[in-house]
Amino acid sequence: METNNINVLMVDDHKMTLVGYSSALEGINRTSNIYQFTVTHSTTIDAALRELNEWFNYRLLHLVFLDIQLPKDSNNQYQSGEDLGIVIRKKFPQTKIIIITTFDNNLLIQNLLESINPEGLIIKSDLVPENFMDAVLDVLEDPPYYSKTVIKFLRKQHGFNYHLDRLDRLIIYYISAGKQTKDLPNYVPLSLPGIERRKKRLKEIFEVEDGNDIHLITRAREEGFL
Known part of the structure; x- marks a missing residue:
């Protein structure tokens, strides 16, 4: 079976979170034998922008994990991870974005769906190892993936017009x-x-x-x- 090489950028200001996500991807490597992930970590917006403008200017960027609760960049041009996500969506329209956030208020969920339209949106309180794997595979093969809190918001927002x-x-x-x-x-x-x-x-x-x-x-x- 052919292995698909997936270049990944993870952006989170907590290094241990990045280590945890990377470990989970290694688990997918071992169990699926379909994907091989090459992961780049960034803990600030500035570092992420450097990777996007340098490293990924010459390589395909397949998948981004993005925390929106990031400190602003050094030039005060980007106020949060949401601003960074908008840039990624515009510059890399084929890249799949998974947002993982602690925020679970309805207004923020709606804003993220409208401004970035991520292929995956996960509230951290919903996240367990089993659905992390489901989320990654769904986003790569059959997007979108929304965690249960996001689904509840969509149902409340639209009655039962969930697509x-x-x-x-x-x-x-x-x-x-x-x-x-x-x-x-x-x-x-x-x-x-x-x-x-x-x-x-x-x-x-x-x-x-x-x-x-x-x-x-x-x-x-x-x-x-x-």
Whole structure:
């Protein structure tokens, strides 16, 4: 199986946080055998800008992990990680951005979705090792990934107008038709791990806390998706 080399920039002012994220990526390297991550760390906006203007001016930048609670840069041009994210989105439009933040207020979530439109948005209180791996793989293969607090905000903001795409609907349909998860790749153009991650996300969206497929289908019917 061919290995995909992924260049990563991580920006956070806490070095131990960067070490933790890098360790988690190494775990994905070992378990997936699909991706090989080359990671660059920056602990300030100034350092991140240098990497973007020098190192990544000559190399593809595939993935950025960004903390928005960063001190302003030395020239007072960028006030936070959000400003840096806007620059990255403009200069590297093909780069996938994962924002991981401690802030969980609705206004900030809305601002980030509108200003940066990240492929991943995770509230740190939602983050555990298992969903970190899900988030990275979803962002690389099947974005977006939103953690449960973000999903709750979207549901509250839009009623239940959370967007389910064709693949989500196919998964729900075939589960409702009695197909087992292991057989879904025969009907849905995704790998089995990709389908399992989508199912997990659907259960978060529909607030199925016990993980039961029957309850997922019941909730989907209640919301008019079947």
